[in-house]
Amino acid sequence: MTKLLSGADLAAGIRADVKRQVVELKEHHIAPTLGIILATGDESAIWYVNSIKKAASSAGIAVQIHDLGSRASADELVAGVSRLADNSAVHGIIIQTPLPKGISIGDLSLRLPASKDIDGAGPLSAGRVTLGEPAFAPSTAEAVMELLHEYQVPLDGTHSLVVGRSSVVGKPVAQLLLQANATVTIAHSHTADVPSLARQADIVVVAIGKPGLIDSAYIKPGAIIIDVGTNPDAHGRLLGDVDAASVDGIAGALTPVPGGVGPVTTAILLRHVVEAAKRT
Numbered sequence: 342m343t344k345l346l347s348g349a350d351l352a353a354g355i356r357a358d359v360k361r362q363v364v365e366l367k368e369h370h371i372a373p374t375l376g377i378i379l380a381t382g383d384e385s386a387i388w389y390v391n392s393i394k395k396a397a398s399s400a401g402i403a404v405q406i407h408d409l410g411s412r413a414s415a416d417e418l419v420a421g422v423s424r425l426a427d428n429s430a431v432h433g434i435i436i437q438t439p440l441p442k443g444i445s446i447g448d449l450s451l452r453l454p455a456s457k458d459i460d461g462a463g464p465l466s467a468g469r470v471t472l473g474e475p476a477f478a479p480s481t482a483e484a485v486m487e488l489l490h491e492y493q494v495p496l497d498g499t500h501s502l503v504v505g506r507s508s509v510v511g512k513p514v515a516q517l518l519l520q521a522n523a524t525v526t527i528a529h530s531h532t533a534d535v536p537s538l539a540r541q542a543d544i545v546v547v548a549i550g551k552p553g554l555i556d557s558a559y560i561k562p563g564a565i566i567i568d569v570g571t572n573p574d575a576h577g578r579l580l581g582d583v584d585a586a587s588v589d590g591i592a593g594a595l596t597p598v599p600g601g602v603g604p605v606t607t608a609i610l611l612r613h614v615v616e617a618a619k620r621t
């Protein structure tokens with residue numbers, strides 16, 4: 342049987358810790374506050390922002406959603422981000438994607454001070470993560486590492502394959518695995534024969550956005566599989582990038598979807614807001 346690496350208890354523990362720290366900060370007259378820049382009508386982005394707001398509120402963190410509208414210009418977005426960057430009452434900032442056509446998150450996140458860049462979106466944060474310097478890594482990448490740590494998965498000397506090379510998941514996860522002394526391979530849509538690469542890996546982290554693509558053909562017996570994929574199906578259910586039924590009994594362990602990386606990511610995002618507030 343493949344062991345399921347649930348993120349539920351880990352996430353609950355982090356949230357409880359965050360809640361305690363929020364109370365302490367408020368005793369020192371600091372009210373941890375997250376500012377979110379939104380400029381899209383995309384339903385899943387709006388759903389995601391509202392879900393963060395709900396989770397933050399239940400931990401006592403205030404959330405300001407600055408909805409600039411899907412027609413916001415580059416100047417309006419820059420002004421919106423700069424206002425939050427200059428506001429000492431706002432401790433963490435998220436620039437929600439997608440952004441209006443022609444506006445790049447890379448350019449806009451140049452306006453984010455690293456001290457408030459709680460989802461590691463900006464080039465300074467990404468650079469510091471790559472250098473192994475203290476920084477906010479993207480929450481999802483950190484969630485993957487926390488899950489591996491929680492379940493005491495040895496990383497040192499392992500061969501770890503990251504499937505996917507996005508800036509929010511694949512690349513930072515690869516950097517963090519490297520810092521944990523894994524030998525890291527990154528696969529993407531141009532990689533030849535991903536299954537045979539994956540069959541050499543002790544740990545496979547999958548973030549591709551292709552429901553059920555990773556099946557038994559990709560798995561070395563006993564390998565640890567972290568499924569980052571969250572793909573809603575026609576019935577609104579969330580599917581992972583891994584075909585859990587196909588890898589069952591072959592993989593040593595697998596994170597479930599839902600209930601694996603997702604809840605830990607949200608909890609870490611809240612933890613980052615509190616850490617940012619503590620530094621003020």
Ligand code: NAP
Nearest residue numbers: 481505506507510529530548549550569570571602603606
């Ligand atoms: P993304 O920006 O679309 O990147 C997908 C990556 O997968 C790209 O690097 C792409 O390669 C690669 N890829 C696509 N098809 C492939 C294939 N057949 N074989 C190998 N590589 C392939 O996606 P993302 O933002 O990283 O998100 C990936 C998944 O994670 C999505 O399901 C998303 O919803 C989920 N996600 C979950 C969380 C969470 O907290 N649980 C957070 C963020 C994202 P190229 O670079 O060559 O195009």
